[in-house]
Amino acid sequence: MQLHKSDIKYFKVIITKKICLLFLAVVMISLASCSETTTTEKTSLKEVFEDHFLIGAALNSDQILEKDSVANSIIKTHFNTITAENAFKWERIHPEPNVYNFELPDKIIAYGEKNNMINIGHVIIWHSQTPDWVYKDSNGKFLSREALLERIKEHIFTVVGRYKGKIKGWDVVNEAVEEDGSLRQSEWMKIIGEDYILKAFEFAHEADPDAELYYNDFSIENELKRNGAIKLVKDLKAKGAKVDGVGLQGHYKMDWPTAGQVDSTIKAFADLGVKVLITELDIDVLPYDFGNYTADINYKLEDRAELNPFKEGLPDSMQQALADRYSSLFKVFLNNSGSISRVTFWGVTDRESWLNYWPIMGRSNYPLLFDRNGKPKKAFDAVLRAVKR
Ligand code: XIL
Secondary structure (H helix, E strand, O other): OOOOHHHHHHHHHHHHHHHHHHHHHHHHHHHHHHHHHHHHHOOOHHHHOOOOOEEEEEEOHHHHOOOOHHHHHHHHHHOOEEEEOOOOOHHHHOOEOOEOOOHHHHHHHHHHHHOOOEEEEEEEEOOOOOOHHHHEOOOOOEOOHHHHHHHHHHHHHHHHHHOOOOOOEEEEEEOOEOOOOOEOOOHHHHHHOOOHHHHHHHHHHHHOOOOEEEEEEOOOOOHHHHHHHHHHHHHHHHOOOOOOEEEEOOEEEOOOOOHHHHHHHHHHHHOOOOEEEEEEEEEEOOOOOOOOOOOOOOOOOOOOHHHOOOOOOOOHHHHHHHHHHHHHHHHHHHHOOOOEEEEEEOOOEHHHOHHHOOOOOOOOOOOOOEOOOOOEOHHHHHHHHHHHO
């Protein structure tokens, strides 16, 4: 059969079109399978969140000393920033006048350096876990404003100075605001006055000019308290203090705060021009005093059997509810990832979480992403899915 010139041209066009379509299909398929592999392969939190924010955990002494092999492998796999749960608190690092315990703090710094993790310093000035002697002279009399300021300065220069360049950021002042937005009447406040906060930031900045400095608190998702914290940060900045970030502790309940509250809180602080950090994330699944959202470690609740309902394990429905709660929180974090620089969990596995001991000793709580044996929970999968979406 003789083919006409125009027929040949026609076939050429058809064939070229087909080749183009085929090529396009191959590209699309390979792109899809490529994104499929990246989304399904990554199961490490730090990798999955790498374009969004740092992801970390607080470590207890055994974990710092690498005595807890289960936690150790979770930490190395999933986290790129670590915070000592207690080792830097005044009562631990500076338990008596002129006595400093640097052993454990030095260990966590070395652990972080060895594993390429960013070290965070928690905490300098706080009304809790600070020994009584700090506020008093050797006769047990309360110090003058000047003497207490001198003591703070010496403490900050010694501790922050020692870890200069090794700790990326410090919780300089913790929990200075009350639920009604006023400043807490702590010993610091009573003896020095409200500028103890400003002074602490100034001393810390002097001790390590490159360190990030944060104000850290719980329940600042509640409007009154949030307004108090906003005022505090604004005042500090107006007085020239270097405040780099505000830490939302993130000791959350199943029903508080709402995702909307967390979202508006993050935006409110970001609007002040500071970084937002989620510094102590966990979700308490146990019953609590309705209306009381405190994470003040001095608060105690009377022990009653009905307040410890999951002694034998967390039912599936609750595991799912916890997963959904984590998922909705991480969606908020991800939507605000331009303002959030770090999310740190307060612990590694449910086994050693402080919520098993507070506000009642010896309950079984399930606030984290890994269960008592270090196995990822439904909540872990939900967090991974939140970012993949
Ligand atoms: C908690 C620790 O997890 C416990 O081990 C310790 O006994 C008490 O303090 N807000 C904070 C943290 O800023 O330092 C607290 O950590 C939890 C509440």
